[in-house]
Amino acid sequence: MQTNYFAAIDLKSFYAAVECIDRGLDMFSTPLVVCDESRGDGTIVLAVSPCLRNKGVPSRLRKYELPKDEDIIFAKPRMGRYLEVSAKFNALLLDYVGDDDLHIYSVDECFINLGPYLKMYQTSPRTLVKTILTDIYETFGLVASAGIGPNMFLAKVAMDIEAKHAPDNIATWTYADVESKLWPITPLSKLWGIASGYERKLNNLGIMCVGDLAAYPKAKLKHHFGVMGVQLWEHAHGIDQTNIREKYTPTSTSLSQGQTLFRDYTKKEAQLLIREMNDDLARRLRARKCQAAGVSISVIYADRSKKADGGSLTLMRPSTHNNELYEAIMNIYAKKIKNLPIRGLYISYTNLSEHTHYQFDLFSNHEQKLSELSLYAMIDKIKYKYGLNSLMRASSLCSASNARKRHDEIGGHAR
Template structure:
């Protein structure tokens, strides 16, 4: 909330922007986002009180509620409440850990759906986006047709989100970001609300002042001391007084109380897609010992695939990087038959490449650096073709899951391969970040 004032309203004020004529902004707010994603993915949670928690403990005894499903809200459970309190209110609710990478991935998909509508999409928070519809509606005449068309776009977007992602959203549409955001709060869940400029004074005036974006608990207390309880009271307060008391923030709040907000929808930079995962190690003094090099490579492959699993990537091209003596480094690559994120296929390919290089007779000097990287990536959620072999032998996968869980809980150094023991440089502690 405050962030909005800091980054949106203030920036607009400093830039001295003038309002774009006939603006139309859509605000999308996902309903009980984390809980809805979990209920979509796990049928057992559907229709039941579900509490998604930020916690470090396994049984969610400590920590706070990140999101409560609508079923859980009926028991008075809300975001920010302690898990302990939520549990005492509804002991039979399901409690799960928040899986932030999964929600972020869904936000990315959501953003892509919005970008099909308009290139001006701003990810405001993990479950909120702004879409600037202005360019799409420019040709609509007369004015009323524009708002009708905006409503249709909002309805279609909601339908698309339901169809493609299996989630519901509340949509607000208005002449600027501030009003659009307030509009989406009017009807939840699964709402669609339009506020046109003519309706603004009537809708805003009776609202409690803290419904304005940017009015937190402290500001509400200050305003109350001035006799300002509703948005209407604030709008009637002299602008100079607000400016004198609260500076620029005061002026912006006063503008907000009149439903004015000129801050633009700012499309963020497209996140840098990861292109490869790699690790390398320089070997002091260098070595020609093939067994030692293979062991080093195994440790590196462990670390690389661990990072891939953590970030949800599978990869197909394995590259071995070597530096011999003081010459420039070079690389050899091989493509795997299947996408992988486990050590053994990656290591097998890298070791093969290493052995081939070793037998080429080109190593006139000791190897000083060895590294491995995996590229040609794809997201794990996009599905992996499971071969019959994996079904017959999923031992490595199961073992890896256990090891990952151990490292998540106790740190990278807690388990290491017996073959890497005694080689401090290679124990996972130094490698996996």
């Protein structure tokens, strides 16, 4: 008898739905898109209402690709509002299950371990999920879809492939459905976990659908893709060993920050942006009580036919010092980056370790270094208490600067 039941829940057209609800509009009859139209025709549309989705408008496109014959409402992204609603949505779910049995996958999607609660509620997986979806709608006005399965993978695929088109927005898959429902899926990129890059590589091996993937020798997939190949084979057979109660602890030894620019910057102008990004990243580094032993930078040129440039550098000793980290990045920048218009900047600190002390060298002014580190610590405290724009470099007033604007955004969009 099956005892493991998982649900994957997704809020339909979440950003667009929130904008419609806040305006008192019906998302199924209102042609609304979440897009900052002030950024020009090339700006990305973050979400479209179900009304437009039902007319064939994709969920991800650029403004100039929107249909011209629709009287579309443009809603400027409000990331703070979406995070607020998402937090309330997650709190509602915790009325039904414990924290250990809830996995937040994204701002509008989650997984729930249903198994431990079926006896307590004396109900079936489908009835419990339907109760949760009804509560979500009655509380927030949001429509959600859900997939139910014996593991997280099958629940997610059931939601993506079937539930979003089901009359009650719920689909249940079991291991018995693998051959009839999972294996026919094509193209492969429709399957959770397979991006376009992997799809091309699999297609080159003659693997066009999930059934082909299931039939391909496991050892050969491991040879081509390593541990990912084993996971692909297991997923193709409906196998997922993930334990929702084993919470992921990040093991990353790097910190990074990047931005896509809305105009061309000269190589000289971009130095100011790198300085600002470095200040923000150094503050985050110190907040984590870490130090960096390496830095890297990558630059995207305005002319996309030009290959991105960049490089990395190992420091003589780990550091948390803004200027030391910036000078290392600029060392790469001066040597590796061409004098061409720039549209993207990405910097990283690498080989992070716990910061317990500062290591001086024989040639530095130790008193000056200590004074600067104390200054950075004080600036960090002020920014933490009063906000990132409370204390800025004078260069933030320059026309090329965008630090103040970035600090007022979440994920590159207005709060």
